[in-house]
Amino acid sequence: MARKKREAGEINAGSMADIAFLLLIFFLVTTTMSKDKGIPMLLPPHVDEPESAEIHDRNTLNILVNRDDLLLVEGDMLDVSLLKEQTVRFLKNDGKLDDLPESSEKAVVSIETHRGTSYDIYIQILNEVKAAYRECRDEYAEGLYNKSYAEIRNIATDPLHDERKKYKRMDKTIRKKFPMKISEADPFEGAQ
């Protein structure tokens, strides 16, 4: 007992927590949890010489936007807030009126802008048209399957769901009835 054995000094781990805290705070601050949100679109593939498809005039909903962001829908001035209603009427015609489409399958929405049109109004128009399609699809889905279209889509895209295939077929049927055909013409230039 005369000679003390020197113990090997332990590293003090008390500051470990502080170090970890510093790192933690750094990552807390730099974290961005935001998800990308937006309106998805599918562009038509590039072709060298665009063939002009023969579409009957009654089957297209022409939306023209000038550089002052004013809308001309089928030749009449219209406010963006009324565009959804107009589009729904257009899509649901099913041959009833002569100047509206024969069927929703053939309906095409055409958006033509000026190079000076603001992006904001363009997105609003796109938004309204998409909303109109959603409403039509929803109603159709409700009538056929007693479910909302969003619900069907959710299950159809869920890779773990057992009835996925059945819902995929339902999704297809609805899309066939209301295919989202949005055509975008080249923007016009010049004074307008």
Added chain:
Amino acid sequence: MASIRGKEKKGTPGISTASLPDIIFILLFFFMVATVMRERDVKVQVIVPEGTEIVKLKKKSLISHIYIGKPSDPALGDASRIQLNDVLGDHKKVGEFVEIERKKLPEVDRKKMIVSLKVDTETKMGIVFDVKQELRQANALKINYAASPRGELE
């Protein structure tokens, strides 16, 4: 020594903080995994439009961003510019940009690539159209117009 130790009082032991670092480390790892480092500085001012038909994009790795807006640096003028990665570019560079971004993805995912256009509300359609035309040429057909839900700030 022994005699001193014998005299020590037996008080209530304090709460052990030995596991504190572990707890902090767990939190730390969570945030490290969840963090997406801001990859690039946005050199243009972008306020995305609002909408109601908004869809959340799921896979972040598949998305490439193109920013269009007025330059943040007033010395660069007022005209809307396109930002690809870290540089302000021209719409003619979009094709090149798409190729580079596409090569970063594993081969199976290349067809699923989405180009997200973060465009300022005040931008004119002309420049957006030029970019879209380039994207079509580069065969990057899946696009997304970044927008925020109506009534909510991003």
